[in-house]
Amino acid sequence: MSKKHGNREGVVYSTNPDFEYQQDEPAETTTLPPQQQQLRVQLDKKQRGGKQVTLITGFRGTEDDLQTLGKLLKTKCGVGGSAKDAEILIQGDVREKVMGELVKLGYKNTKRIGG
Template sequence: MKKDNRAGVVYSTNPDFSYQSADQNAEAATLPHQQQQLRVQLDKKQRGGKQVTLITGFVGTDGNLQALAKLLKTKCGGGGSAKDGEILVQGDFREKILALLVQAGYKAKKIGG
């Protein structure tokens, strides 16, 4: 017997209902640079006192997120990671990253101090 992974759907009275898995809609199309609303901030929480520059608000595919993260990490000369629409760059590079994002055509602003 085959089981469907229909989490949260018990019964539908709609005769035209067709179930679409969340996995099918997981990756959104990447927005153009001008429509991205990126936020750049310094974060120290739960990182052992280390500072990281956090870029949030990216809407798009994981491949495009990884490409942007690689560009920023290369320009800043530091390590980091990218997942779930967030990019972490080790160190305090807020001003440099903000300038790079604006130069690349993104709408970005600095959040916090």
Template sequence: MAKDKKKIINDFGGIMYSTDPSFVYNDETAATNESTPNSQQDLRVTLDKKNRGGKAVTLITGFKGGDEKLVELAKMLKTKCGVGGAAKDGEILIQGDFRDKVILILQKEGYKAKKSGG
């Protein structure tokens, strides 16, 4: 189970308290967490070396969907590449330079994946 992100005051659009008993707050983030079909996902695959002690990681960005789907995709990519990694903040990190392999795997799964950056 993924932890729910802690809500801060900015998440509520400035509404702090309502005396209206029929008031219902519409949570816009719940609507954005609906899964987007794989064919409509436009993922970018880059090689990132910044702030990692010189180690290279393959970074996949642009995923639209819930945290559970993100973790599931990350687990599948880590398994097929045979390396470690992480999934957080809407991004997937795969340890090492696996850009070409990740793009092929994502395209087989039906995602639109492109190599970006150097």
């Protein structure tokens, strides 16, 4: 099967000889300033083998900025974790440290979710 046509979602066949498939370009996302971000910090144990992680959700911006924020938070807390799909996972229950660091960085609309 030829991969030259890429991913054509929803188009199977066209009888029009002049048909040109137009792929939608993903819109470039820009990172909102910290004052406009609405981050949520919560403790999560689901599907992690009983281990606790601090989950930060609600980040709106580029993947590079998410990685940078995730790396900074992991360094400040002294633990491991990951950052992908607009979520930052920090190993362990470090919600208080994370909240403090986010406020220092200018993320004023940070909310703690759950216990």
